[in-house]
Amino acid sequence: MQIKEVIESSKRHWQTALPHLSIDCVVFGFDQQKLNVLLLKLKDNANNWILPGGYVLKEEALDDAAKRILKERSGADKIFLNAFSVFGNLNRSEGYFKEYDDDLWHKQRFVTIGYYALVDHTSVTPVIDPSSEDCRWMPIDELPEMVMDHKNIIGNALATLREQIKYKPIGLNLLPEEFTMPELQRLYEAILGYKLNRGNFYRRITRFNILKKLDKERKGGAHKAPILYSFDEDNYQKALNDFSW
Amino acid sequence: MQIKEVIESSKRHWQTALPHLSIDCVVFGFDQQKLNVLLLKLKDNANNWILPGGYVLKEEALDDAAKRILKERSGADKIFLNAFSVFGNLNRSEGYFKEYDDDLWHKQRFVTIGYYALVDHTSVTPVIDPSSEDCRWMPIDELPEMVMDHKNIIGNALATLREQIKYKPIGLNLLPEEFTMPELQRLYEAILGYKLNRGNFYRRITRFNILKKLDKERKGGAHKAPILYSFDEDNYQKALNDFSW
DNA sequence: TCTTATTGCTTCATTATGAAGCAATGATAG
DNA sequence: CTATCATTGCTTCATAATGAAGCAATAAGA
Known part of the structure; x- marks a missing residue:
């Protein structure tokens, strides 16, 4: 045919x-x-x-x-x-x-x-x-x-992403304009494929200095309302380009 | 013509x-x-x-x-x-x-x-x-x-190498079979383009666990004879594949 | 034998990380 | 309208990694 x-x-x-x-x-x-x-x-x-x-x-x-x-x-x-x-x-x-x-x-x-x-x-x-x-x-x-070999190509792309995430920020393109800390953490976990410690994630991301804390919260969820953030694009770009040994 | x-x-x-x-x-x-x-x-x-x-x-x-x-x-x-x-x-x-x-x-x-x-x-x-x-x-x-654009291609390759060296061992293919710690450090410095602290480099490389200390030294140099090493290829490969967050 | 540059490796202060916990909060159930 | 609950913001404590510096050993040359 x-x-x-x-x-x-x-x-x-x-x-x-x-x-x-x-x-x-x-x-x-x-x-x-x-x-x-x-x-x-x-x-x-x-x-x-x-x-x-x-x-x-x-x-x-x-x-x-x-x-x-x-x-x-x-x-x-x-x-x-x-x-x-x-x-x-x-x-x-x-x-x-x-x-x-x-x-x-x-x-x-x-x-x-x-x-x-x-x-x-x-x-x-x-x-x-x-x-x-x-x-x-x-x-x-x-x-x-x-x-x-398309499955292999996906695996390869994911591996690349997982390497990136180790030393570069991620999320700017994957998340909507405004998002919460737990959402960002879930993104990291989805990419990496395993759970991260909540407090340590918070500390690390905060120290990265790529987030702008917005003066509002996401209401309507079942529990305590999480704070909304957006990316500080300047610092985000800086973090993308930085590296150290 | x-x-x-x-x-x-x-x-x-x-x-x-x-x-x-x-x-x-x-x-x-x-x-x-x-x-x-x-x-x-x-x-x-x-x-x-x-x-x-x-x-x-x-x-x-x-x-x-x-x-x-x-x-x-x-x-x-x-x-x-x-x-x-x-x-x-x-x-x-x-x-x-x-x-x-x-x-x-x-x-x-x-x-x-x-x-x-x-x-x-x-x-x-x-x-x-x-x-x-x-x-x-x-x-x-x-x-x-x-x-x-060949100069650009070289720059790009070097950038890739510099990214690699941050979290993966390097040297197996660039150095001869036997080499000294200062030689390895000079390789790292040549790739990175800046000097590294000697003691910290020693400590870090040692902890990487990719070197085998050989029972001999490189005599004939002007000063204290440095110890010769070779790579432990098993651990080297392991280190290449590992990653952590 | 003394000087010198170099090497092997350690020490100390600082910073980052892993694991855990406490108080606040917002929705829900009674 | 209050108690409960999961969730969140953020901190604490112990441990590990890192940056900066230093000390003793040593091989060659003066």
């Missing part, structure tokens, strides 16, 4: 994009509970999910390509994007298009640039494009079956 | 390699004093130096390509290699081949994968291949004029 849309897009790609090079985006979002990634399911691809991805136009910078791809999928515009690795093994896509002719674009040997993106989960609306059947957030600890 | 060799190699590359994709290697070596990179000068390229680089064969994994390229240049075989970034801006090579026809391989738009390599300076003999005029070690703080 050869799907007409796939063949059509193949023709388009050969004319407009750099061959053998693709981009896959691991989009992280946080929903107060868990760390999620944005996944989609192609119409022709049984039960397997894929990362949002695409190709690099012949006259397009890599970062621009990644931004474009993400905007198409998520509608989101101002997104924190970072190329974290390259996946260049052979036969990455072997088997997935075996019913098609050899000159099918998607059947070529591809080197994929892995980007990860950090987005505020609440400001993204997953977009289901014509060739997709579904597009949604999936928690990183319950990933579905995925195509090719 | 169009150089025949360049045109010949262009034809070869179109047949054998993935178009639009190249690899550049930042090879770091340490010579007891300074951190160096391996650079070469092409015959046709005036006074500009370049990073050793090459192309990815159509049926070749990325890491294999990088290994092959490095082996050709340095003769070295067992080398620590790591892809650290991708450089995909437009017009990276603009101007360098402007006298050639547009179908010249080297004139295409290239996305470059940046690898950095750590080698024992003493075990590498720079190889001057037919298209090169020179190939040598250059100290990172006195780099010559370089082609395209």
